[in-house]
Amino acid sequence: MPAEDDVLQQFLDLNATLENIAYKILTSNVANCPETGPSTGLHVHTTYDFPEGMRAEAMTRLSIGPTPFVRHIIPGSPAEKAGLKVGDEILSIAKIDMIEGERSRQFYEVVSRGEWTTGTTSITFKRGEKVDTTQLTPHLSCAYKVHLFFDDKVNAYTDGEEIWVTTELVNTIGAEESLAMIIAHELAHATEGHIFKTPTKEFELEADHLGMKYILAAGYDGQLALAQWTANPLNHKSQTEGTHPVFEERWRALDKALNEFK
């Protein structure tokens, strides 16, 4: 198998891993999020989502084109309940036909954002040669998107509205609980509006504390998450300067939250 194929498949797999965990956290913490909105668990892509040099490969390998195709369906989500499957081509949403080309996915996002707020929406899709229509009923979620991006550094951050996680982080983090903790930590920075103030050590500790609350709400084993966090050498790096609290302080914040919210 050519290396190009591996990169493609690896990116899709890492993205699916990240999206499944993010979905759990975002849909379980509606009561804790100031910004909420409809969520479907449906993710699409077009050939234009790939770098130019990979488009031909993506087209043949994934059987996609310049219109929206289902890339990932979150298990247990409204999209799964609607019967949509990976590889389906989305033809129209609420009878609005999708467009073809570079702006196709942007158009899809705009249409779906408008339609999904109104409740049940019809989606017409093509599977093989067969065209079919299904009904999709979104449910409420925290309205913070979580994105994966190609980067060889282990990193995650938020701008207060969206959260970004690097491929290297998802690839090396190991356990699901550990990735859940990182997403939840960034979500806490976003829900508390930390990004709009001067960063302090207190914000980091608050994000740890609330992050633990968020993963417990999502049904994760907080004890296991803390054990994995403790065992990760990255968390032991001496951070004596700047805004970063030291390992022991962070551990205490997480442990306190574990007892408080369990």
Ligand SMILES: [Zn+2]
């Ligand atoms: Zn932080």
